[in-house]
Amino acid sequence: MKLSALAKIAVFLHGVYGIAFEPYNVSSLSKSSFFEQFDYDSVQSSHWVPSRGEKSDGSKYLGEWAVEEPTMYPGFAGDRALVMKSEAAYYAISRRLDTPLKTAKSDVVLQFEVKFQDGITCGGAYVKLLTDASDQDHFSDRTPFEIMFGPDLCGSSNRVLFIVKTQVGSEVVESRIRTPPMARENRLSNLYTLVLRKNYDVEIRINGDVAKASNLFTPHFMVPPLSEPEYIEDAEATKPDDWDDRRFVEDETAHKPDNWDSDHGAMWIPNPDIEKPAGWNDDETQPEYIRDPEAEKPQDWDETEDGEWKAPLIRNPLCLYGCGHWEAPKIVNPNYKGAWVPPQIPNPNYQGEWTPPKMKNPAYTGKNEIDFSPVEALGIEVWSMQAGVSFDNIYLGHSVKEAQKIGNATFVPKSEAEYADYEKNKPKPKHEPAKPPRSFEDMLEDESVSQFSQFVEFLRLLVWTRYMSVKDFWAMFEADPVYTISSHPFKFAFYCAVFLIVFTFVFGAINIVAFMVLKKDTPAAPEKKEKEAEKEKIKELSEEEVLEIIRGTGASRGQTAPRRRN
Incomplete structure (x- = not known):
């Protein structure tokens, strides 16, 4: 779906002047086609009828509908859509077709735009093709439909639903895609297109691109399958007792070697390198210890008090090197x-894995076709946690070209205009992304940075890279020490040496500082304090008081004078 020149001009004019919406000319569509642009003033003035009924579980459809212009990233001024206005509510609304659309043996194309203006956490936006529009006021999940298509999102579940309802006997079966494509969950308009051709080929397109394609009767495409196989396995069949499904059997002609048990059967064997000691006594009757024949009973031994006397045990001289076996x-x-x-050999009687035999499927009809009933109305019956979900430009018909033409004329210019509005008014992040730090190469190329600053930055980066390298090595060492040391022995030795050197210097510096602090705070010795006190006291005495102190010691001038020898 390409953006035409007119669409580009429309987008340009919208950005400059805010171009007004112009309804699509439906005169070019075939008479059987249905196209809804919601060019109404309100829901009440439209052909859409909100349901006043209840779900099968008794829940009421309390969701409020409105026809209004989008409030989030509008495309064109005056372009209205069908909008869901309530939060956490069930919605149901339907629109009777002017002419029922025949779907049997003809192509069916359903296309519409969905816009989650307030985002989406849990809710659906799918459309049902109803086969009974007799009671629009009570449209509910019980109203018959044959095809349901559209996005469905809730939590981690994100899919585009495509359900086909068929009648199998008296039972109604709903088949859906086994692996559906993902829906778009942005706040802009997205175009969903379902193409179901008369040969039952299916295409699901999102914004004009094919997201899923197959055939309704392709095995494993729909669950449960829409067609029954011609043959099925016989559920009552059992494997015969004589069925041989052994792929390998033992060789009955093989014989065990005579030396197997002695050479290969024992896990532990006698050590052939060790010989029996030369003085070993093989007599198994000889005890290892005997009573000392030279020992005598002490003279002061009293058997009444000390019990029966027995000679002490000594090593048997005949078993000095061991005795026995x-x-x-x-x-x-x-x-x-x-x-x-x-040994194992291929089984000559191997019959393979047993599987139940096939039997004719009683449910097989021989034709891969679905008798679709005419579509009488469109219905939207969904649940949504968020308000603001809008539907616009709904097309239902037989022509893929008509759907593409409508999409090129309506959706493409609208989406471009919405995206331009989004780029201009999109919410700003709470935290602007920080610029990456300047590298050393950036500083070298910057002439405004001095050489000294470059040198400092070089040192900083060098230290930082070394630190990160040591940190990585430490993480490896914690995870697997043996592997780390064996893989990087020199690095481990280097880091150990650096650690010892740094530890020695740091520990020595701490000791020096501690010694200086403790020495400063340690009180002086008592004797030193007394001497210092005496010196201070002597300084305070006069010369006469000092002489008196000296005389009082018993020393005199005559006694201290030298004597002459005769």
Whole structure:
């Protein structure tokens, strides 16, 4: 669906002058086609009838409908749409066709625009092709329909529904696409187109692009399938008792080797490299310890008080190197293979995997076709948590070309105008994205940055890269120390050496600072304090008081004077 020259001009004029909406000329459409532009003043003045009925579970359709211009990113001034006005409500509204549309053995094309003006968290925006419009006032989920199509979103579920309702005997079956395409959940108008051709080929288009294509009767396309296979498996069949589905069997002609148990059957074997000691006594009757024959009972031994006297045990001289049965210590058998089993060979009687036989399907009709009834009305019966969901430019007919022509004339220029409005008035983010930090190469190219600043930035980046490298290495070491050390031994040794050097310097600096602080706060020794107090006291005494103190010690001038020797 290409944007025509007129559409580009319309978009330009809308951006400059706010061009008004002009209704699409429906005279070019065939008489059987239906096209709704919602060119009304209100719902009451339109052909759409809101439902006053109830759902099958008793819930009421309380959702309010309105015909109004969009409030979010409008396309053209005066372009009205059918809008849902209530939050968290069920909606139901229908529109009777002027002429019922025949769908049997003819192409059917359904196309409409959907716009989630307030966003969407949980809700549907699909249209039903109703086969009974006799009671529009009580239109509900019980009203018969044959095709339902449109977006459906709720939480993590996002899909475009396409449901075909068929009658199988007395049972009504709803078949839907096994893997539906995803719907668009933006706040702009999106065009959904369903093309169902008379050979039952299906196309689902979104904004003019094919999102899903297949055939209604293609296996695994619809669930449950719309056609029955000609043959089915016999559910009552059972596998015969003599059915041989063994792919391999044991070779009955194979024989176990004579040396298997001794050479390969034991996990542990005697160590052949160890020999029996030369002085080993093989007599198994000899005890390892005997009573000392040279020991005598003490003279002061009282058997009434001390009990029966027995000579102490000593090592049997005949068993100094061991006695009894000798066995070499066990080691792991390097030739161990386990218990012998016959080898496997292909089963000559293999019959393959058993599957139940096929039988004629009693439900098979021999024809892949659906007898669609004529469409009498369009219905919208949905649930929505958000208000502001709008429907516009609904087309129903037999021609894909008509749908494309309408889309090119209405949706394409509108979507371009809405997108231009969105780009101009889209909400700004709460936090503007921060600019990436300048790299060292950027600073080198910037002539306004001095060489000193470049050198400082170089050092900073160098330290930062080294820090990140050490951090990454530490994370690897925590995850798997053995692998990290074995993979990067030199790096590990280097980091250990750097850590020891840094730790030594830091620890030494801390000790020096601690010593200086503690030395400053440590009180002086008592003797030193007394000497300092005496010095201060002597300074305060006069010369006469000092002489008196000296005389009081018993020393005199005559005693201290030197004597002459004769």
